[in-house]
Amino acid sequence: MSRSLVQLGYFTRTALRGLRSSPITSAIAVITIGVSLVLVGAFMLLLGNMEGLLDRFGDDLYVTAYLDDALAAEDQRALVELVTTVEGVEHVRMVSKEEALERFRAGVGRGAALLEGLDENPLPASLEITLAPARRTSDGLRIVVESLDGLPGVADLASGQDWVEGYLRAVALIRGVGIGLGVILALATLLIVANTIRLAVLARDDEIEILALVGASRAFVAVPFLLEGLVQGAAGGAAALVLLLGIFHLVLPGFEFGLEFLLGGVAPRFFSGAEAAALVGGGASLGLFGSVAALSGGWRA
């Protein structure tokens, strides 16, 4: 067996012994990391789902150009050809006044009786403009709308641009709050882990002194403490993952209205395998860096 493997065995046994020797302090560190990562993880889930929704909306983004009633049929055809040449436009479909009325009638169902009393069709003809795939973003949409604005015969333009931009602002806000909260919680967690490991170092002062006496290198003394921090962090990350999974499957379905508001009826998704691993890995990293911070103060040897 190689020397590294032999020492890894020793480090693992020593780290686990250290965790067992101070179960309450270790548990507090794990819970702290877990709670922090639940909050950060919840923000990650919310953001992931909202950004996913934006991606899916992209395919449905189109612009409607309402035409002047006075525009002659010949001019309407010319306008269709003109709009087709606008950069970022993939396809243009003409919707006549009659088709618009039919759609409205079909859309309102029994309420269509209201239309019976009208002398003339109040709905304008319109152009349904589908964007090229590369332009199916908020910025792409804005550029196409600006190109179409002011074309002769176009009375008004409608697009989901305002909604998309508002949604993007909400996503950016949540991301900002999530990052800010993540940084604060990460710092707090680092301090807690560093403190826990520092206490462990102080509690095992005699052990460190004897190890130094028999010729242990600094790395030999430090590695078990680093492993302790790593294990505490990973355990906190795993606990957060399990808790989030529980919330996702057991609690979230009870908040249908809120989900509908945020996600527009799209079924929320949980973390992918890689994202879940990143959460646990993030916990492990916090634990490891906390231990490094704790050991950077040195020890008696």
Added chain:
Amino acid sequence: MTRGGRSSRFWSRDRRGVPALESRGDAAIRMFHVSKAYGAGSFALRDVSLEFRKGEFVFLTGPSGAGKTTLLKLLFSAEQPSEGQIVVLGRNIARLGRTAVPLLRRRIGVVFQDFKLLPRRTVEENVALSLDVVGTPRRAVRQKVFAILKQLGLQHRRYHHPLSLSGGEQQRIAIARALVNEPEILLADEPTGNLDPDLTLDIMDLIASAATRGTTVIVATHELSLVSRYGKRAVRLDGGGVVEDSLPPGAPA
């Protein structure tokens, strides 16, 4: 070499009157004009020059505060000298880097008056520490620990915890930990200071036996009866300086 009779100095002077070490090629430890001060003017050791040969058994004697413990601490690099040079097993202590100190300590066994055992580890785990730090495989660790414990008559205690054992047994475990790696130097600081008189000789015999296997043994003690009983070289310190470096009459130079 002028060393020989009682009170003879280990040192000669060269033609300019500067003390010079008459060193032999088989020196395990050489100290050149070593001083150690804690704060301004508070000397624990003052201008000490000594040489200890390989396999030599030496007592360091003197009253409390004479500098015995400080001298031992300098030898395993727990302290650095304020002045002078110390060469241990061919390495200059003052020039040892942070990574070299552990390597040197693996060649030195140290035994203390207060045993310095880990109460929550078993006897076997305590002794194994010296082997763990050098990455000895577990099976070899168990074999070596069993062998040394058997040699010291403690093999039946290997799964016990130190606090359940007598003082003599605890000190024997500390000696086992110091010797299990077959060190080239064994340093013992008042190893029998906490023990009953009937256990003292038992422990001293164990320590002395290491010298017969080629280990340089230095024992700091204030018990002069031990020095006369074993008839070995004795270096007497007082006020941080060497006041006597002697061999008993008839001892080989």
